[in-house]
Amino acid sequence: MKQPNDIRDLSFSELADYCKQIGEPVFRAGQIFDWIYQKGVDSFADMTNLTKGLREQLQKDFVLGPLEVEKQLTSNDQTQKFLFRLSDKERVEAVLIPTETRTTVCVSTQAGCKFGCRFCASGIGGWSRDLSSAEILSQILYVKKQAKQHPLSHVVFMGTGEPLDNYENLLKAIRVINGKEGLNIAARRITVSTCGVIPKIQQLSREGLQIELAVSLHGYSNESRKVLMPVNKKYPMKDLIEACREYIQKTKRQVTFEYILLKSVTCSNEAARELGRLLKGMICKMNLIPYNKVWEFDYEPPSPSEAIAFKDQLERYGIHATIRVPRGRDVGAACGQLRHTNQVPEPV
């Protein structure tokens, strides 16, 4: 028997169409979205302003369960990591990051990752499948309920997987996150991070969204990037930078470059000089991410003073850079530490 659709896979207009089809007024779609995305209910029975008949019909046609949580860990810095088990037993992770002023959720878009960056844990077990937009949204809905000091305000697509490699489902989810009938989170508070899938960056520039684009650069030259990121063979650095320049021109938005700090590899004077040359005149900023140790790889992070020295060098070459403070390291929730299988034992 065919599994009923998850109602969170429907856009607002698809749900409005469904309401019309079953002879319900269109405003019901607004009520249903409000129950799911604002009030956060997990069952149709709880949608008390709908008629009993409609609730039963929804129950017959759709599912709306919460994600099953297999593990939940809280870091000393209050970052929380959630390991979810999907209906086919795949596992994905999301992270809740509270700060003084905001609450951010970091979500996964794929079970595993195809791209195999040489410093990232997500690619170690390979790729299993794309997540549906319902699965992406369900992570956010779950984490939203755990937010304490501040309500959920920001969404970053920096969990497991490559968001732009799951483009349709990503965009569908973003429209619900951003939509006023949905989660109603401003586009500027939604960040998509990509390893540099050029055709999709171009497509994204045409969507008319004001979201933040973060591009994982990590290399300071074509050669250095190729070693760290196999995707650079298909989409070389020069073309990527060109695509970013076009993106900025088209969207009038700045791009953030993510740049990993690997001791003796990516933070030399030469690297700073090359980056200065490469990014000259671009409306961009750089987010420096000190390497988070993944035990399968041999790299080391630089010392804090080396990291600061590199940042200062970049500033001298005209690049505005900030060093990202790692969060949730002790629970394996920091950048690159997420792995979807959760089956590889940690070293003792």
Ligand code: SAH
């Ligand atoms: N596929 C997307 C999202 C990846 S996760 C992308 O490539 O951008 C978000 C960021 O964390 C990326 O910049 C990624 O390269 C970086 N990252 C991965 N592993 C890391 C590690 N071990 N230490 C520091 N940053 C890491």
